[in-house]
Amino acid sequence: MQDAARAACVSRELLQSWRCYPELRFSSKTLALNEQHTCVRDRKDREILSRIDSILRNRSGVWVKRLKFEFRFLRKVPTNYIDRWLEAATPGLEELTLELPRDGQVKYRFPCKLFSDEKGCSIQSLCLDACSFHPDIGSCNFRSLKRMHLSSVRINTEEIGSFPPNSLALEHLERWHCHEIASLKLPCTLRRLSFLRVGRCDTLQMTQSDAPCLSTFHYEGPILPLSFGDSLQLKDIKISVYPWFNLFNHARTVLPTVAPNLETLFLTSAYEVGTFSSSSWVPGKFLHLKYLELAIVGPKTQTGLYYDTCLWFLFSILFQHWKLSYCTYFIFHLSQ
Known part of the structure; x- marks a missing residue:
């Protein structure tokens, strides 16, 4: 009897905790499903959603700081469930993650108006995946937002341009597989923005940032115009244009102008086509570069050309200054 009483007390304490x-x-x-998702095939999605619904009802009215829905393993999630769960989010929420199944169709529209009051002003991190995000003017109150990640999200150029200026605390911004954005322009009012990552946005034609404290820029996709204003703080750049090509010469001629204080540079390219010579580079560039890493992906038949290209790039950098403390290159072969 005493053991049962002690167990009951412990259970109540654990439940309260x-x-x-x-x-x-x-x-x-967290839902005890294996990586192959056999449980999802054996059970109906409705059963899993009911479990989540029950958990959230038991936590109704209780303070939650971080709320994460990672639903890629499900076949589909009815919109009425998501709306109910987000609407129940209590004021004081700081981190919100919503990852929906990727079935090639974006069906859910993120309810911006739900976060137009105190529910939105406390959020510091927002991660959205496989949904649409259409922030009308005044519909979102993310004034405390520091980190934002959008992946496979439907949002157009006008909307992406109007949203960040209202989030002056923004420090970390990522856009991935957002195919309706033609240009990305970040204003100088984003004074805290230090990290920008953009990748695989099919219609993107230009990236422009006037954020004065931007220090890190990562990009993946075809070569496009880059502009960073007077971003003297930009010191870390990582660019991958694979399966596109001819990145090295473009980087050597453009990056010293847009990032004069660059210290760390990672470049990944496919074919490097062209004639390179020591007379084609101009002294006085990459004066602060300390870490350089190059990678070329291509067939074995082009090994000699890739080797010469890497050496040409490395020596053109080394002959300009002596601050470089680390440099290397890799050649990855594709199967024939």
Whole structure:
């Protein structure tokens, strides 16, 4: 009897502790589903969603700091479930992650108006995947937002241009597979923005940032115009244009102008076509570069050309200054 009483007390304490835990994360791991998602095939999605619904009802009205829905393992999630869960999010929420199944169709529209009051002003991190995000003027109050990640999200150029200026605390911004953005322009009012990552946006034609404290820029996609204003703080650049080509010569001629204080540079390219000679480079560039890493992906038949290209690039950098402390290159072969 005493053991049962002690167990009951411990159970109540654990239950109370769980109800006060500041993070709720729903994923295949936290729901005890294996990596092959056999449970999803054996059970109906409705059963899994009902479990989540029950958990959130038990936490209704209880303070939650981090709320994460990682639903890529499901076949589909009805929009009425998502709306109900987001609407129940209590004021004070700081991190929100919504990752929906990627079935090639974006069906869910993120309810910006739900976060137009105190629910939005406390959010510091927002991660959206496989949904649409259409922030009308005044519909979102993300004034405390520091980190934003959009992946496979439907948002157009006008909307992406009007949203960041209202988030003056923004420090970290990522755009990935957002195919309706033709240009990305970040204003000088984003004074805290230090990290920008853009990749695989099919219609993107230009990236422009006037954020004065931008220090890191990562990009993946075809070569396009880059402009960073007077970003003297930009010191870390990583660019991958594979399966596109001819990045090295473009980087050597353009990057010293847009990032004069560059210290770390990673470049990944496919074919490097052209004639290179020591007379084609101009002294006085990459004066602060300390770390350089090059990678070329291509067939074995082009090994000699790739080797010469890498050496040409490396020596053109080394002959300009002596601050470089590390440099290397890799050649990855594709199977024939």
